Amino acid sequence: MKSLIRFRGGVKLPGFKSLSTKSPIQKTPLPSRLILPLRQHIGESANPVVEIGDYVYKGQIIADSNSFVSAPIHASSSGKIINIGPYTIPHQSGIAETCIVIETDGKDQWHPNIKQCDVPGSLSADQIRKKIKQAGIVGLGGAVFPSSAKLKPTREIDTLIINGVECEPYITCDDALMRTKADEIIHGILLLRRVLNPIECVIAIENNKPEAIKAVRSTLARFKEENIGSVNTIRVVPVPTIFPAGGEKQLIKQICNKEVPQHGLPYEVGVVCLNVGTTAAIYDCIYQGRPLVSRLVTITGEAVNHPANYQVLIGTPVEDVLAAAGGVQASKVDFIMGGPMMGQVLPDTGVPVVKATNCLLVKTPEKSKKQPVQLPCIRCGACANACPMQLLPQQLYWHARGKHFEKLNHYNLTDCIECGCCSVVCPSKIPLVHYFRFAKTEMREHEVKSKFADQSRLRMLARDARLERIKKEQEERKARRKAEREKKKAANQKQKQISESPKASSG
Amino acid sequence: MEPEPSMKSLRLNNNILSAGWMLAITALLGTALMVVVNWHSQPYIKVNERQVLLKTLNTLIPASMYDNDIVNDTVLLQDMDLLGSENDSLIYRARKNNNPVAAVMTIIAPDGYTGPIALLVGVNYAGTIQGVRVVKHRETPGLGDAIDIERGDWILSFNGKSLSNPQATGWKVKRDGGEFDQLTGATITPRAIVQSVHKALRFYRQHRSEIFYIEPTTTE
Amino acid sequence: MEYLVLLFTTIFVNNLVLSRFLGLCPFMGVSKKLETAIGMGLATAFVLTLSSILSFLANEFILQPFELEYLKTVTFILLIAVVVQATEMVVHKTSPLLYSVLGIYLPLITTNCAVLGVALLNVQEGNDFIQSALYGFGGAVGFTLVMVLFATIRERLELADVPISFQGAPIALITAGFMSVAFMGFAGMA
């Protein structure tokens, strides 16, 4: 057995996981309204294929796209389309984007075409891929990259890593999934193996989840016993509890001792990495025929009355989910979608749960606690030691303040994965990641602006050239006309002369 | 319109020439000015320079003691060991009525704290020190630089000393068992100077006749 | 060995800028950005070395034989002007950006006291040919060195929370002061 490699950087964090693992998985009641943003994944956003007033079944495609890197959106429940228009989406900015709103009819009726697959074992790789794509499955580990795109690597795959690390504090949805649905996960892996043909499969689980490890291991043993598929090349690897052990790049370093090339993709080193939730969703889609319409969401935080993992329909407004979890205690709280390290504050609680939502964390904000003032950077280097990407956060911070884009590039700002490790170790309490996010958007704007300026310059030059040409042409024309006139005049005169000369001669 | 090639080079030449002439004329006028000023100043400067030297020499050997042209009555002698310099050391000679009365030796104390120290040692004919002055040194400001008359009286402690006063064993700083004070916190500098002055006195004793009876070396 | 010591001394111990107070204007003026500092440093280094050699020759073969030492200032400065002007034009021709950056400073090399200062010091200290050349070269290296270090520090100062009255030139001067304190660590060597 290969030994694990410790990736560089990272921090040890308190878990707060028991908060939501005490109670079993529950279901949120059907909301009266579902709000489904057209863009819930990386890549091209989908286009609506329904109209206001249409009746839709659960699981019916309501928006789709032809693009390779994209995913369709399905109705999460049956009901009527009541609007297609801008709604605030769960994004830090509070910006509204186009959403399809369904008024549920309470029947929660699946589309008649959706039925269990009888022969999952006989599907070809292409068929599986196609079904995954149609099911709208995207990475549920956080990046929501359309999974079907990942499953078409241009190079042989050595290792398929199933990511059950779940390194963020508070979040336990993968943990819960592995404990309760290990069967489905392993079935999912077997399917993926058919698609990718890896030499081995690794299920990585953080060693603070002994029950999940046990559950998956015993299920594997059972599969082996019952001879369901060949699970010999699938192994469970407990990884140390260090944030962000679950980050794809860090995980690949730990398990394969390989580094994903800078600006490169995992398949370039022969690895594909998928989240356990994604794997289970793939099982659902192939075996049950069900598209991605719901997901497990951890609802947690000191201010939540009944923290637990909930199976939530995608599109359910956050306020409904919270109500299902018994409501919120304190009045002044932050609603965070995602974990405390990488999640984002929700603009309001009317926004829907989306495919990316793995956790709703309700916290009393740090600011209201006695938080010390941010001090200047003392260059202690703690952040650089903690950075799993081996960046120099303090230098990035310094140049982010001055908006020195060149220097930011020199220090590889774009490689920052915004994991937050640097911020949590900084003795000066500098919100480093905030600076980096700020700098990234500034840099992007700067690029856009300079591109636009270039474009404008070209357009202006083109215009000048055109005007010049027109002017020249006009002048030429004028000159020609003048010449012609003169010629004519001359001719006339000649004529005259000719006509006159005989006169003269005659005269 | 482009000028013809030949025209262009012509113009070029013209430009260069006129630029050159202009500079030359300016330089000419400027030099004329300087020559005039120099002609006016040179005598004063000569006097001044002499005066500067004379002033220092006179602090060692009072003007009343001699009547010769001490600034120009000099001799060059070399003794690496005793005078501290590889090169010739300049010695000024004071005479009254053509009798030698005193000499001022320029010597170097090579082992100062931060490099060599240049000294003037004035001795009367009998070999008693008239005075010592530091001409050039790089000792630490605030420590070793107390040897400079501007900064302290220590250097005056040589006045009246000779090879017999004190005896050879006394030509040391107190810390080494001698008679001369060290400067607080700086022993090396005084040690170097005491040693050098002592050597200079020995040189004087050995070469007194040469010093006074060799023909003057012109310094010009 | 002796020459190595001389080189070391002129670069560090008697650094032109920090302990001899020569060449301060470009040191202060062109050190806001690292690239410009390097450019200026190199340009000055070139002129400095060349002109200290030329002025040595001029002194040795023109001024001294004719007893015209009092004209040394004029002669040296003329020599320097020529070297600078020639450099300026070559730079202007070959690297317009460097030219635009060095801007008014290139002609100001003429008036960089370091250049004339080194020439005069060479005469004052009676240096021979190799010594003069080394003195010029060492001085130039020392100048470029502190200028580059100074520029990197100034770039860092740009974002520091310096009190308003001290922003810009004052804090740069304070920094130069501390640099010269640091260089005093070399005092007493050689």
Added chain:
Amino acid sequence: MSNPAGSSPFIPSSSSVTKVMMTVVLALLPGIVLYIWLFGWGILTNLILTTTFALLFEWLMLLIRDRPVKEFLFDGSAIVTALLLGLTLPTLVPWWIPVLGAFFAIVVAKHLYGGLGYNTFNPAMAAYAVLLISFPLEMSLWSAPLVSQPETLGLLESVQYSFTGSLPTGLEFDALTSATMLDHVRTEVGLGKAVDTIEQADVFGYVGAAGFEWVNAAFLLGGLWLVYKKIISWHIPVMLMASLALISGACFLIDGSQFINPLIHLFSGATMLGAFFIATDPVTAPTTSLGRIIYAAGIGLLIYIIRIWGGYPDGVAFAVLLIGLTVPLLDYYTAPKVYGARAKYEKS
């Protein structure tokens, strides 16, 4: 919408500047106690003076600059600066030396640059160097270890000396001071004596300078604890000691009669304080590992050069200041390869 601008992470940082600085103070304590024990109360007087005035100046500057007083005053950095400055002063100095030192460290070297974190020069060392060139006399009179003093000063007498310059009757100042070991070696080697005869002098102890060797050992201990607590990284102290040992070892091997052995260098003067507490000042040291290695090696080398050939008996302060000038360059050119950069390189 309580905090729309907030950006993750939402977990507060567990460390703080105050904690870091206080750990450093703790790590200094054993050395301080031993120092006082071996060399007398004058050190305590100095430390109290520098600390009080450093805090006072810090407070004044914060007021003038209109910065939050509470947070910055209690961040502890001024205390560390003051202690390090105090520890580098000779035992018995007039009161205005520590006070002026505190002024230079806090007002000039720190606050004119923007205060905590912005200073370019190590404040304690900058102040020390300024004091050394301003008052070379006072700054080079070191107390002899108490054991070799005929009579010693009590706490009150030390304070009295500091403020009035007068000693209890019957006591000569010279009796209390002696050249330090490094000084002694310089002087004697300068006189052409061989090292083994010099080493007989009682300024030598077992491994380094008498008395100072224990103080150095205590700082070494405190420093190791800091490394263990991850307040400082090992690179700087290890490389500094290594380069100092290496070059002094080389010279020692070449000519043992001129150069003292490396162990003595490590255990005399301010070597250990410098290696673990001064060169490691986070603000003025490079932040990359490679940068730190080069930086520390440079400091070790320069310490040796200045000790042996320079005008000052100990070179820690100047070495730190000089190499400190290169920190921005080092920081820029020693940025580590980011994750995946090597992989990319291999690929191409």
Added chain:
Amino acid sequence: MTDTTSGNIIKQGLWTNNQALVALLGLCPLLAVSSTAINGLGLGVATMVTLVLTNMIVSSIRHWIKTEIRIPMFVIIIACVVTAIELLMSAHFHDLYLILGIFVPLIVTNCAIIGRAEAFASKNRFLHSTLDGLMMGLGFTVILVILGAVREVLGYGTVFRHADLMLGEWAGQLSVTVLSDYQGLLFAILPPGAFMGLAVLIALKNKIDRIQMARQVSVESVGVTFESKN
């Protein structure tokens, strides 16, 4: 910008465009010989005379100078003037000349001088140029003397020591001991002290400028309300 009234020239030279504090030109002599007030005064006056003379000369021949060779022209002119002054100083103020040493010939390269020739005298009328030279020189001298005085007080505890070197025997009494029984802060007269002294002076000027600006702004806003009433 190019307001060439006499009043403005005076203001520019002494304050707004002070060569030492604002233009940061002529720093070498400024820092090198300002260890005492008298040294500063000596060099300051020498510099001022040079400035006035060169400005006069350059201004009067400004129409004939070719642009390509203007710099060497200026340099020759300045060098000649300085050499003349150097010779005269050596002849008549020899002690001071010795103290100022290499910095007297280095007036040639005082950037301020060529800077003025280039920026002002080569573009302006004779009288204005003369005034400009005088004021720039005066501004420079004043700073030299102030810096010298500050460093001297801190370094030696006196002001105007060695005044006799420049002004003759009688001036020996000018020397004032400000701090008696003062040990002297060596730092002030060493190179670092020079840098930092100038830094403090510039900071002071910045401060004064800001205070004035604040006052001016409030005055202006009053003025505006006045006008709008009319």
Added chain:
Amino acid sequence: MAILILTLLALVFGLGLGYTAIRFKVEGDPIVEKIDALLPQTQCGQCGYPGCRPYAEAIASDEAEINQCPPGGEAGVQSLADLLGRDPLPLNPENGVAEEGPSMVAVINEATCIGCTKCVQICPVDAIAGAAKHIHNVLDAYCTGCELCLPPLCPVDECIVMRPVEQTIKTWKWNNPETLKESEAA
């Protein structure tokens, strides 16, 4: 003698200088390109020059200060200062103030447009399409927001107006933590 030698020297040098000066005369100034590349290319003329390039030329030849372009803002001044090694200056208020907030584009009210083509002719980047007597349209993607087409050029009041470019997730920017810090400290 002195006169002779120095004059001779001066003559030689003068010739040399004159020669280099004239021989190496530089034509063209690539620095203009560099400056022009830093200007926002809004072509609005607020700098007092007819477009960005003329202004770039003016800067290169020292005729204009670097602080006259409001659309470029303080950041623009800063980058010019960096390029030219000068001190950054605050924007010259005479040239107008830098617009904070979202960038603007022009829109033409189709109902009131009389199709006079005046706007088409002035738009420096050809961002307005339309033929005579027909309704005109602004191509958002090209409009630099220079405001040249606004009334009084457009004869119809309220026909052409400026509206902010809509913000999307892609153009949204994080707030500057630095400003947050200050408000906190206050």
